[in-house]
Amino acid sequence: MALMATRLLVLEDEDGLRASLRLLLESDGYEVVEASDAESALAIVPGAGFDLMLVDLMLGGMDGFSFIRRARPMTEAPIVVISARDGVEDIVSALEAGADHYITKPFDVQEVRARLRAMLRRPVLSSDGPTNGQPPDLAVRGSDVFVLDQDDGPLVFDRGAAQLTRGPREIHLTMTEYRLLSVMAENAGRVLSRSSLLEHVWDEGFFGDERIVDVHVRRLRKKLERDPSAPRTVVTVRGLGYRLDTQ
Ligand code: CA
Numbered sequence: 001m002a003l004m005a006t007r008l009l010v011l012e013d014e015d016g017l018r019a020s021l022r023l024l025l026e027s028d029g030y031e032v033v034e035a036s037d038a039e040s041a042l043a044i045v046p047g048a049g050f051d052l053m054l055v056d057l058m059l060g061g062m063d064g065f066s067f068i069r070r071a072r073p074m075t076e077a078p079i080v081v082i083s084a085r086d087g088v089e090d091i092v093s094a095l096e097a098g099a100d101h102y103i104t105k106p107f108d109v110q111e112v113r114a115r116l117r118a119m120l121r122r123p124v125l126s127s128d129g130p131t132n133g134q135p136p137d138l139a140v141r142g143s144d145v146f147v148l149d150q151d152d153g154p155l156v157f158d159r160g161a162a163q164l165t166r167g168p169r170e171i172h173l174t175m176t177e178y179r180l181l182s183v184m185a186e187n188a189g190r191v192l193s194r195s196s197l198l199e200h201v202w203d204e205g206f207f208g209d210e211r212i213v214d215v216h217v218r219r220l221r222k223k224l225e226r227d228p229s230a231p232r233t234v235v236t237v238r239g240l241g242y243r244l245d246t247q
Contacts, residue, residue, distance in 0.1 A: 052120055201213075
């Protein structure tokens with residue numbers, strides 16, 4: 001029986017680099033679709049079922065930032081930027097646009113491999129992750145449904161089904177938002193530092209710009225808070241990190 005290959009988009013305008021990324025990724029067993037410009041990539045995103053997209057920022061025509069902004073609503077797949085632009089503003093802009101992760105050029109092949117593995121892994125429902133030391137009832141499957149807010153039209157996160165609903169309305173989450181909410185929900189009531197969220201949601205070896213966490217928390221709040229400027233569910237604990245409160 002053939003297994004469904006993991007499908008990646010490589011959006012990169014440098015022919016040599018795109019070809020070598022393709023070779024590397026195909027040798028790792030991924031199915032690779034190449035695009036050299038953002039316009040043609042954008043045209044195939046809705047139907048291609050990509051599991052992850054690798055995106056360069058400096059492209060001819062539409063740039064990578066615009067591509068990410070426009071592709072983000074079309075898919076929950078992680079978007080990983082590979083760019084020579086390594087300034088903090090560029091990284092934050094790419095994350096704000098909707099990217100999930102960032103790799104700077106020149107990149108190390110092992111680093112690319114590790115990042116992709118981390119971003120493609122499914123969240124694990126077990127007690128051997130961030131739930132260590134937690135009361136066992138937080139780590140078992142039976143408690144996979146979290147009522148985050150009881151207000152009219154309760155906000156319910158069903159982690160097993162990967163579903164967030166407000167009353168009858170389903171709220172769409174990206175893969176990274178889902179992972180972030182999972183970690184926060186299973187640790188509800190506890191303060192989680194930015195570095196611990198970074199470690200559990202992204203991966204341990206990430207270069208460690210904790211703003212990646214802040215950007216994703218902002219994104220999550222826009223989706224689940226009634227008033228994102230006065231959050232009640234994902235609250236900031238000044239100087240320490242974030243805490244998920246259930247009402
Ligand atoms: Ca380029």
